Amino acid sequence: MTTFTVAPDNVYCGASTQVKRGASQLAQGPPPGYPISTFSGGAAISKRSTIIDVAHLAGVSIKTVSRALNDAPHVSAEARERVKAAAATLDYHPNIAAQSLIARRSFLIGLTYERPSPSYVVELQNGALARLEESRYRLVVLPFRNVADRPAELGRLLMRAGLDGVVLAPPACDQDELLAMLDKHRLPYARITPHSAMDRGIVLAMDEVAAGEAVAAHLLELGHTRIGIVLGDPSHAASAARMEGYRRAFAEAKVVIDDRLIVTGDFTYDVGYKVAEHLLRQTPQPTAILAQNDDMAVAAMAAVRDCGLSVPHDISIAGFDDSEVARTAWPQLTTVRQPVMKMSWDATDRLIGWLDAGRKDGSEGEMAFARRGNHPHELVVRASTAPPKV
Amino acid sequence: MTTFTVAPDNVYCGASTQVKRGASQLAQGPPPGYPISTFSGGAAISKRSTIIDVAHLAGVSIKTVSRALNDAPHVSAEARERVKAAAATLDYHPNIAAQSLIARRSFLIGLTYERPSPSYVVELQNGALARLEESRYRLVVLPFRNVADRPAELGRLLMRAGLDGVVLAPPACDQDELLAMLDKHRLPYARITPHSAMDRGIVLAMDEVAAGEAVAAHLLELGHTRIGIVLGDPSHAASAARMEGYRRAFAEAKVVIDDRLIVTGDFTYDVGYKVAEHLLRQTPQPTAILAQNDDMAVAAMAAVRDCGLSVPHDISIAGFDDSEVARTAWPQLTTVRQPVMKMSWDATDRLIGWLDAGRKDGSEGEMAFARRGNHPHELVVRASTAPPKV
DNA sequence: TTGTATGCGTTATCAA
DNA sequence: TTGATAACGCATACAA
Numbered sequence: 001m002t003t004f005t006v007a008p009d010n011v012y013c014g015a016s017t018q019v020k021r022g023a024s025q026l027a028q029g030p031p032p033g034y035p036i037s038t039f040s041g042g043a044a045i046s047k048r049s050t051i052i053d054v055a056h057l058a059g060v061s062i063k064t065v066s067r068a069l070n071d072a073p074h075v076s077a078e079a080r081e082r083v084k085a086a087a088a089t090l091d092y093h094p095n096i097a098a099q100s101l102i103a104r105r106s107f108l109i110g111l112t113y114e115r116p117s118p119s120y121v122v123e124l125q126n127g128a129l130a131r132l133e134e135s136r137y138r139l140v141v142l143p144f145r146n147v148a149d150r151p152a153e154l155g156r157l158l159m160r161a162g163l164d165g166v167v168l169a170p171p172a173c174d175q176d177e178l179l180a181m182l183d184k185h186r187l188p189y190a191r192i193t194p195h196s197a198m199d200r201g202i203v204l205a206m207d208e209v210a211a212g213e214a215v216a217a218h219l220l221e222l223g224h225t226r227i228g229i230v231l232g233d234p235s236h237a238a239s240a241a242r243m244e245g246y247r248r249a250f251a252e253a254k255v256v257i258d259d260r261l262i263v264t265g266d267f268t269y270d271v272g273y274k275v276a277e278h279l280l281r282q283t284p285q286p287t288a289i290l291a292q293n294d295d296m297a298v299a300a301m302a303a304v305r306d307c308g309l310s311v312p313h314d315i316s317i318a319g320f321d322d323s324e325v326a327r328t329a330w331p332q333l334t335t336v337r338q339p340v341m342k343m344s345w346d347a348t349d350r351l352i353g354w355l356d357a358g359r360k361d362g363s364e365g366e367m368a369f370a371r372r373g374n375h376p377h378e379l380v381v382r383a384s385t386a387p388p389k390v
Numbered sequence: 391m392t393t394f395t396v397a398p399d400n401v402y403c404g405a406s407t408q409v410k411r412g413a414s415q416l417a418q419g420p421p422p423g424y425p426i427s428t429f430s431g432g433a434a435i436s437k438r439s440t441i442i443d444v445a446h447l448a449g450v451s452i453k454t455v456s457r458a459l460n461d462a463p464h465v466s467a468e469a470r471e472r473v474k475a476a477a478a479t480l481d482y483h484p485n486i487a488a489q490s491l492i493a494r495r496s497f498l499i500g501l502t503y504e505r506p507s508p509s510y511v512v513e514l515q516n517g518a519l520a521r522l523e524e525s526r527y528r529l530v531v532l533p534f535r536n537v538a539d540r541p542a543e544l545g546r547l548l549m550r551a552g553l554d555g556v557v558l559a560p561p562a563c564d565q566d567e568l569l570a571m572l573d574k575h576r577l578p579y580a581r582i583t584p585h586s587a588m589d590r591g592i593v594l595a596m597d598e599v600a601a602g603e604a605v606a607a608h609l610l611e612l613g614h615t616r617i618g619i620v621l622g623d624p625s626h627a628a629s630a631a632r633m634e635g636y637r638r639a640f641a642e643a644k645v646v647i648d649d650r651l652i653v654t655g656d657f658t659y660d661v662g663y664k665v666a667e668h669l670l671r672q673t674p675q676p677t678a679i680l681a682q683n684d685d686m687a688v689a690a691m692a693a694v695r696d697c698g699l700s701v702p703h704d705i706s707i708a709g710f711d712d713s714e715v716a717r718t719a720w721p722q723l724t725t726v727r728q729p730v731m732k733m734s735w736d737a738t739d740r741l742i743g744w745l746d747a748g749r750k751d752g753s754e755g756e757m758a759f760a761r762r763g764n765h766p767h768e769l770v771v772r773a774s775t776a777p778p779k780v
Numbered sequence: 781t782t783g784t785a786t787g788c789g790t791t792a793t794c795a796a
Numbered sequence: 797t798t799g800a801t802a803a804c805g806c807a808t809a810c811a812a
């Protein structure tokens with residue numbers, strides 16, 4: 001048993017923060033004698049070379065250039081070489097807008113999310129980016145606040161963005177009105193962990209009820225019965241699903257849920273801290289806290305400590321997601337792993353598969369892949385949970 | 391003085407993590423009876439309506455439609471109304487590829503970064519996105535690993551991405567070869583916290599030497615003299631700049647730097663943890679640790695606790711960046727605020743200003759804004775630093 | 781194997 | 797205030 005002490009001023013208190021400003025020279029002018037311009041701002045002096053320039057230089061027609069550069073058949077090896085050399089000489093890069101115009105696609109994949117947790121967002125992005133890496137597609141990020149309040153606005157934003165397809169993270173993935181708009185405009189989409197209309201679009205699911213049940217069961221098995229619950233944003237269907245899982249675990253363990261120990265957060269640290277404080281003021285105090293994501297769990301940990309208590313000695317804490325904070329928190333957080341990056345990779349993969357297949361043969365529904373994928377969750381037991389004090 | 395205890399198994403140890411898998415049904419087939427297809431995968435049955443359709447429906451020419459929809463002059467109010475109504479009826483959205491082709495720009499801004507810290511990345515993105523919100527521009531994210539090893543590869547990636555401009559975060563912003571390629575291809579760029587060639591492109595700077603000096607001075611003023619230093623990735627020029635600041639503070643305080651107390655990390659938590667462990671094995675042990683970013687500082691905090699010591703009672707810790715982890719850590723981290731989001735907003739703003747100005751009049755260098763902006767840093771003193779034990 | 785001519789959906793020119 | 801027509805840069809029937 002390691003014992004240590006903490007200085008008394010180690011409390012959560014924004015007001016005690018001291019700030020010293022460094023020198024500021026906002027928008028200072030350019031230093032004297034610096035070059036007027038490093039690059040030309042659009043009004044290019046020498047225009048970018050086009051396929052015609054390459055054709056001239058290589059002494060062939062533009063069609064031959066096109067074939068050679070796209071590694072299409074029916075080009076003599078010699079012509080191909082000449083063309084490639086000419087292209088290199090002229091630093092030729094095909095105009096993507098022109099290609100898009102004729103190909104009728106932009107090679108742009110959108111990613112929409114609302115979750116404010118940095119680690120969740122980055123995992124989401126990295127999954128999609130990993131899949132897009134060697135492809136022609138590029139990723140456009142389109143965060144959007146309060147989708148539940150204005151789904152049509154997001155819909156218009158997506159329509160205007162010139163995307164070939166879009167990956168929808170929660171809670172946008174569950175907005176009926178949004179899906180209806182996308183359907184109407186034939187903008188393909190993949191949905192990450194949706195909870196309704198599971199037959200629409202590409203669906204990457206995880207059994208969040210079972211996952212919620214797993215963490216809750218873990219705390220119950222340790223012997224906790226007074227468990228505070230910090231819900232996420234109610235506009236996310238996941239909140240209700242995870243709660244349903246908690247309920248099942250409690251029912252299974254024959255433990256009654258005390259409604260005064262259920263508080264609602266919004267997946268952010270700050271709100272999580274406040275509602276956790278509220279939980280800690282209840283009597284008798286809960287001996288454990290179940291938070292619906294890791295950020296709120298970490299906030300609860302801070303709130304517990306700011307009460308002079310310790311985790312998990314006095315109070316156990318469990319999160320959800322297994323995002324980066326779960327591992328960098330101290331003590332490390334017990335949580336349920338949601339394979340966000342894999343789901344995002346998978347969503348992007350299937351979306352691209354759908355797009356590319358639709359291109360080749362017009363036969364819809366004859367996809368080589370399943371429109372739905374289920375991903376496993378994992379209960380990850382770390383150091384933030386322990387049996388209750390006796 | 392609050393005293394509390396921690397269970398003995400609360401140590402940083404990935405191996406002790408227990409994992410239970412939930413049910414997995416990866417790539418399960420579609421449920422029976424689900425609709426074959428919700429959307430058509432590209433081979434659209436009814437093509438998207440074009441400007442011609444709108445012109446027909448409104449009984450005007452396409453030029454009039456163009457004028458009306460773009461709120462251009464020389465259109466009768468009556469015609470404008472008819473056109474807008476027709477467009478709404480047909481759910482018309484202009485084809486961005488066609489617009490790009492003629493406008494000779496894509497309305498795509500790229501954002502390149504390498505930093506693995508989620509909170510840094512998200513701040514960077516959010517700054518750019520905030521500026522782009524109501525504009526026609528969209529943000530393409532282009533993370534790239536090991537720029538220092540292969541700048542030309544990143545250059546080609548950027549050329550191929552069809553961008554109008556690009557925001558370069560460290561360390562790409564300091565890659566000469568990359569800048570040369572961008573110059574050559576006339577792809578405008580804005581650089582965030584560069585440390586070399588300050589006259590090239592748009593530059594958003596912060597005085598990192600002074601910032602480094604500020605944190606170091608803070609620890610020295612508290613009375614620390616044995617201070618461990620955790621450097622960031624050497625390929626980031628910021629690492630050397632911040633270290634230079636540390637040196638100045640030490641010199642000013644007439645404290646000699648012990649080279650055995652300088653270790654090199656890479657801005658990640660994991661490596662930060664390892665090198666911090668190394669520092670803690672030195673004798674006599676340092677009484678404080680200066681980390682070059684917050685993630686490594688938090689890692690150092692974990693390492694300190696895993697030694698059975700406490701922060702800041704036994705060892706003080708300071709970070710750099712004031713990213714989200716600094717505030718959600720416990721105790722909250724003393725650090726230097728780097729206004730990443732503001733710099734990113736500013737970079738994007740000036741980049742767009744440059745692009746839009748270059749459009750209107752070809753006069754380069756006659757910009758309405760400065761090509762360089764300096765942002766202030768702030769020393770943020772929180773709970774992770776205290777005077778050394780006596 | 782190669783080249784010519786046409787179209788993709790906009791905006792811009794310039795005459796009506 | 798309008799509209800026919802020409803770009804924009806590329807890809808592709810179709811002809812050679």
